[in-house]
Amino acid sequence: MDTVHVIGAGLAGSEAAYTAARLGVRVRLYEMRPQRLTPAHRTGAFAELVCSNSLGGEGETNAKGLLQAELRAAGSLVLRAADRHRVPAGGALAVEREAFSQEITQGLSSHPQVEVVRQELTELPSEGVVVLATGPLTSEALAQHLQGLLGQEWLGFYDAAAPVVLGESINLEVAYRAGRYGQSADYLNCPLNEEEYRRFYEVLSQARRHTPHDWEKLEFFEGCMPIEELARRGYDTPRFGPMKPVGLPDPRTGREPYAVVQLRAEDRRGQMWSLVGFQTGLKWGDQKLVVQSIPGLERAEIVRYGVMHRNTYLCAPRLIAPSLRFREHPRLLVCGVLCGVEGYLESAATGLLAGLNAARLLQGKPPVVPPEESMLGGLVRYLASANPENFQPMNANWGLVPAEAGRGRKAERRARLFQRGLWRFAEWWAETLGLTPA
Structure with a gap:
């Protein structure tokens, strides 16, 4: 068990591979493109953006803004590339797609701890720690393998959700x-x-x-x-x-x-x-x-x-812990749309946590979870504890974190939630990595 295997090089898989590699473990990153493209993808580049070029709204009153700030505090590969290749988009963080994907592809392909394998996996590697990051268009062969491993009823292919x-x-x-x-x-x-x-x-x-x-x-x-x-x-x-x-x-x-x-x-x-x-x-x-x-x-x-679209995802509350580790399969983690999140930003954030915990498991350390006041901590706790009978993928929003008792206008209350969440996340990240909090 000397390697972290990351399956899928979208935003989640790219962030997971980078996070594990920067913590000093060997990473094997599998990507089936360009040998086999999905119906939505057009290139073999990592972190290809196919539906939008936006990573969500910014600012201290925006829930996605807090998640962006948390990723920046953790040294996220995706946020670094996004900030470098951003384009004007009002109050949103939008990027120039091709340059964004090229930077992530080049950064991982040249990383000394990362081995890139361009092939489709039809089943999980038998050794090492595995991070599933195959996204909403997981190949049919791998999806069938997952159904056999996890139970056919816990893998959905059709997202029909209400507001x-x-x-x-x-x-x-x-x-x-x-x-x-x-x-x-x-x-x-x-x-x-x-x-x-x-x-x-x-x-x-x-x-x-x-x-x-x-x-x-x-x-x-x-x-x-x-x-x-x-x-x-x-x-x-x-x-x-x-x-x-x-x-x-x-x-x-x-x-x-x-x-x-x-x-x-x-x-x-x-x-x-x-x-x-x-x-x-x-x-x-x-x-x-x-x-x-x-x-x-x-x-x-x-x-x-509400949405009605093709979307492969797991019934997360039945299967995973807040650390994104499968309860019944301790060497297997999941991130991105497959674990039940919506959005590019949320995919990258869960990739960061999955990569962190994959490296920790390989190093003989227990998995960790961000504090509940942080947006990432609130999101993964929701995935693990939502009502499994009606589970639908979720995006970053203020309902995921504990409310604050203080009074004031909505913008003021959310700015306080932002500051509280970012401070708690940064403190947790520093402690997890053995650093001194800023």
């Missing part, structure tokens, strides 16, 4: 807590009268749909039908489906509303709530209009938009 809103943005003077027919009151319920439902239906019917890539070949199943498709089938179809009010009387009136939208907690602290049965492929701006047309959600802050 998730920040709990503090829900109007609890309108939404009420209740379970259907008096069962466990685990849901928040947003009631609609007949006129409110009519307005909601009009907004939903006029909303624009995301156009999938040709290679995604989306097929809808009755069990995960998009809310907009239900509306297309008829005016009352949503009201007799996910918006059914039967068994959910409003305690303030004692009567069942005309329709109801239920929200289910996405985390143990109840800081994030998803709209039950509202999986959707609508454009993000239109999703916001639809969500905010629902009584009680007029000022809802969406922390994760």
